[in-house]
Amino acid sequence: xxxxxxxxxRAIFGTISLFILFFIGLGAYPLLDPDxxxxxxxxxxxxxxxxxxxxxxxxxxxxxKPPLHYWxxxxxxxxxxxxxxxxxxxxAIMAVLVVLLVYLLASHDFGKRVGxxxxxxxxxxxxxIILARAAVTDMTFVFCLIFALYSYRRWLTSESTLWAAxxxxxxxxxxxxxxxxxxxxxxVTFVIHLYWTRKLSxxxxxxxxxxxxxxxxxxxxxxxxMYHLHRVDFVNDFIIKNNFQRFLRxxxxxxxxxxxxxxxxxxxxFVFFFPWSVFLIQSIRKCARINDGTKLAIVWxxxxxxxxxxxxxxxxxxxxPLYPAIAVLVGVFLEAASVRDIHKPLYAGxxxxxxxxxxxxxxxxxxxxHDAEKSVMILSILLPLTFLxxxxxxxxxxxVVKIIGVGMMVFTLWMTFGIxxxxxxxxxxxxxTRSIPNxxxxxxxxxxxxxxxxLFYSDRQPEQISDPAKVKDLLAEEQPIxxxxxxxxxxxxxxxxxxxxxxxxxxxxxxxxxxxx
Numbered sequence: 001x002x003x004x005x006x007x008x009x010r011a012i013f014g015t016i017s018l019f020i021l022f023f024i025g026l027g028a029y030p031l032l033d034p035d036x037x038x039x040x041x042x043x044x045x046x047x048x049x050x051x052x053x054x055x056x057x058x059x060x061x062x063x064x065k066p067p068l069h070y071w072x073x074x075x076x077x078x079x080x081x082x083x084x085x086x087x088x089x090x091x092a093i094m095a096v097l098v099v100l101l102v103y104l105l106a107s108h109d110f111g112k113r114v115g116x117x118x119x120x121x122x123x124x125x126x127x128x129i130i131l132a133r134a135a136v137t138d139m140t141f142v143f144c145l146i147f148a149l150y151s152y153r154r155w156l157t158s159e160s161t162l163w164a165a166x167x168x169x170x171x172x173x174x175x176x177x178x179x180x181x182x183x184x185x186x187x188v189t190f191v192i193h194l195y196w197t198r199k200l201s202x203x204x205x206x207x208x209x210x211x212x213x214x215x216x217x218x219x220x221x222x223x224x225x226m227y228h229l230h231r232v233d234f235v236n237d238f239i240i241k242n243n244f245q246r247f248l249r250x251x252x253x254x255x256x257x258x259x260x261x262x263x264x265x266x267x268x269x270f271v272f273f274f275p276w277s278v279f280l281i282q283s284i285r286k287c288a289r290i291n292d293g294t295k296l297a298i299v300w301x302x303x304x305x306x307x308x309x310x311x312x313x314x315x316x317x318x319x320x321p322l323y324p325a326i327a328v329l330v331g332v333f334l335e336a337a338s339v340r341d342i343h344k345p346l347y348a349g350x351x352x353x354x355x356x357x358x359x360x361x362x363x364x365x366x367x368x369x370h371d372a373e374k375s376v377m378i379l380s381i382l383l384p385l386t387f388l389x390x391x392x393x394x395x396x397x398x399x400v401v402k403i404i405g406v407g408m409m410v411f412t413l414w415m416t417f418g419i420x421x422x423x424x425x426x427x428x429x430x431x432x433t434r435s436i437p438n439x440x441x442x443x444x445x446x447x448x449x450x451x452x453x454x455l456f457y458s459d460r461q462p463e464q465i466s467d468p469a470k471v472k473d474l475l476a477e478e479q480p481i482x483x484x485x486x487x488x489x490x491x492x493x494x495x496x497x498x499x500x501x502x503x504x505x506x507x508x509x510x511x512x513x514x515x516x517x
Contacts (some may be wrong), residue, residue, distance in 0.1 A: 003332050011118075018099065020409050021123055022092040022132040025416035027085030030453065036135040037428075037453040038064075040087040043073035044456065047082065053225060058461050061230065063238035067224060067457035068176035069137040087135035094139040095132030098324060099123045101146045106328045108153060109293025110335070118331025120401055124408035125327070127272035127320055133416075137177055138317045144174035146324045148186050150433045155207065156199065164207035167463060168214025175219030179243055183215055185303055185321070197292050251313040265309045265319050272316060273323060274356070275383065275404055276330050278349035282341060283326070283333035294332070297325040337397045346400070353383035367505075372422040379419060382411045425504025431483070432503045433458040436482050437510075437517040445487040447471050447493065449506065454484070468492045480514035 011293035031037045038057065045056045055062040055070050072090035080086040102122040107115030122128055131138045148170035172231050173180025194200045202208075226234040250261070271391025284320040287294055304322040308314065333341070357380030364376045390400045419464035424430050429451045436444060436458075444462040448456070455461050461483065471493055475481050485493060490500065499515045501508040 006324075013091075017095050017405070017409060018123065021129055021412050022095045024413070025420060026088045026092060026133060027083055028416060029084070029420040029423045030430035031084055031087060031135060031456060032423065032427045033429070033451045033453050034195070036087065037451075037456040039069065039073065039135050039137065040084075041452065041456045042070050043077055043087065044082050046070060046074040047077045047336060053222075054229065057198040058455060061233060061237070063226070063230075063234055065137055066176045066179055066243055067141045068173060072140065073135060084135075088133060091134055091136065092132050094143040095123075095128060098128070098139065098143050100144055101143070101150050102324045102327050105146070105150045105153060105293070105324070106331050107484055108157070109148075109291055110328075110332055114328075114331050114335045116331075117335045117401055118328045120405045121330050121334070122324055122327035124405045125273050125276050125323060126408075127317070127323065129408065129412050130272075131317065131320065136317070138320055141174060141177040141182070142179055142321050142324065144170050145186065145321050148174065148182075149189075149296065149300060149325075152186075152190060153293065153489045154200070156197075156292060159205075160208070161207050161210055164211040165214045166168060168211035170218075171211075171220050172215045172218025175215070176222060179238070179241070183219070185307060189296075189300050189303050192303070193292075193296050196295050196299065214431055227452050247311045248312040249312050261312075262309050262438055264314055265305060268316050269305075269355060270352075271356075272320075273326065274352070275349055275386070275408065276327070278345040278352065279330050279333060279342070280326060282345055283329045286333055286341070287329065293328070297328045300325045301329075334397070334401055337441075339395055339397060342397055342400060343391075343394055346387060346394055350384060350387040350391060357381065357384060369422065369426060369505075372419065372426075375414075375422065379411070379414050382407065382414060386411075409412045427505075429454040429506070430457045432484060433509060434508055435501055435503060436479065439480070439517050442480040442482055442514055442517065445471060445474065445481065445483045447483050448489055449484055449486045451484075475509065475511045477511070478513055480517055481511045482514050483509040 031040050042055045042057050042062055046052050047060070049056065052067070052071060052074065055065075055067055057064075069090065071086050076086040076089045076416050077083075080089070099119050099122050103115040103119035105115075106118035148167050151163045151167035151170055155167060171183050171186050174186070184228065191200070191203070194202060217452060226238070252441070270280070273280065286300070301322045304325075305319055308318040311318065360380050361373070361377060364373055369376075386404055389407070390403045393399045393403060430453060436442065442461060444454075445465050446462040447468070448466045450464050465474075471483055472495065475483065475493065475498060483493060487502065487505055487507050490509065493509055494500070497512055499510040499512075501510070
């Protein structure tokens with residue numbers, strides 16, 4: 001039995017939309033420093049060495065994250081080769097699955113129409129688009145968490161042991177993606193939600209033991225193997241350094257760790273959940289349809305936001321796991337919204353998009369990325385134009401969702417193909433590796449400009465030296481020396497007889513011995 005024409009049309013449009021948002025142009029620009037090349041390098045070394053159990057970076061043990069995302073990227077590289085597309089493909093696939101789970105989660109409690117609205121919100125918020133196109137762990141982690149939340153919600157309704165087991169499997173996969181934070185956040189959420197819904201007694205069932213067993217069976221063996229093989233190194237590097245110390249001490253002391261850093265996630269949420277963040281306050285205030293699903297979304301959002309706001313180390317991606325839950329809340333609001341409900345948020349969105357555009361243009365001008373200014377200006381116009389059209393059409397609130405969704409697709413296309421060509425020159429060393437003599441005799445130094453992309457694209461790890469006097473002494477030697485420096489710092493090293501090659505935001509400085517090669 002075939003679907004109705006409307007259903008078929010929506011399915012086709014949805015497929016095309018997800019392709020544009022998450023897949024098109026995945027390999028059109030280099031892996032971007034600082035994070036993508038690291039994850040890409042670990043996966044590349046798995047493929048080349050055949051050692052998939054213990055992650056390695058530049059030949060050394062690498063316990064920054066558990067291996068699930070590395071395994072997915074390495075498998076992709078086995079199929080498509082070692083390149084940007086293969087490194088990013090797992091995140092794009094996970095992004096589609098996250099959108100599907102948001103649809104299922106919202107539909108379960110509020111119906112298919114709300115499910116569609118929530119899926120559109122999730123698919124087109126700024127951070128979802130960015131992380132779907134990034135070779136990092138965040139999208140894989142969020143898929144595991146939302147799969148666990150959806151399975152828990154289905155178990156709560158059906159009392160099926162299968163859903164309890166699936167919840168445990170998803171939680172175990174979350175452990176294999178980012179470690180013990182997955183079962184910690186999920187278990188606290190489940191207990192509070194069960195207490196709020198007066199179903200705490202459900203924890204006494206056999207299903208709880210099944211779920212816990214599934215978590216341990218899926219998530220524990222790799223950790224046990226690492227402890228057996230590496231003992232103190234694994235405990236110190238992964239458990240202490242990359243979990244406890246990250247939470248208790250600021251990894252980026254200049255940015256986080258101060259009193260105001262506890263509030264940093266508020267602006268982060270409104271910027272990276274944009275454009276839908278303009279509806280967030282209204283969505284929370286008008287949460288009239290309180291049911292078990294609404295309560296789960298609220299509990300999960302508060303737990304994730306609170307936990308990562310207390311962390312001394314904070315990154316803009318840390319609160320991303322709460323986005324699916326607030327996408328459901330915004331979907332509920334938009335599905336029933338009137339003109340009166342949305343007119344203020346739309347005007348706020350227009351003002352915010354103009355401010356964001358002005359800030360982006362000013363930043364590019366300040367950094368002197370002059371060749372990218374025209375493309376950035378076009379990109380900056382797209383969001384204000386989207387909100388302006390939405391305001392014109394706001395007498396039909398349902399059209400507003402479609403207009404903003406289409407606007408974000410156009411934004412994504414221009415970001416990929418209009419801005420992408422400039423990214424390689426400013427946020428990656430891919431081009432630089434082609435301009436350095438391909439000889440093992442050349443000593444390569446990064447002066448105050450550590451960029452992991454150099455290793456990924458050249459299979460060579462430069463020395464990191466921040467003392468200009470030491471670098472000058474090395475350049476004066478007869479050994480071939482190539483120094484990579486940021487453009488604004490390169491003049492410190494200038495001297496007669498040196499060759500300088502400008503590459504985007506960087507300068508390659510060669511002594512005479514290197515120039516002759």
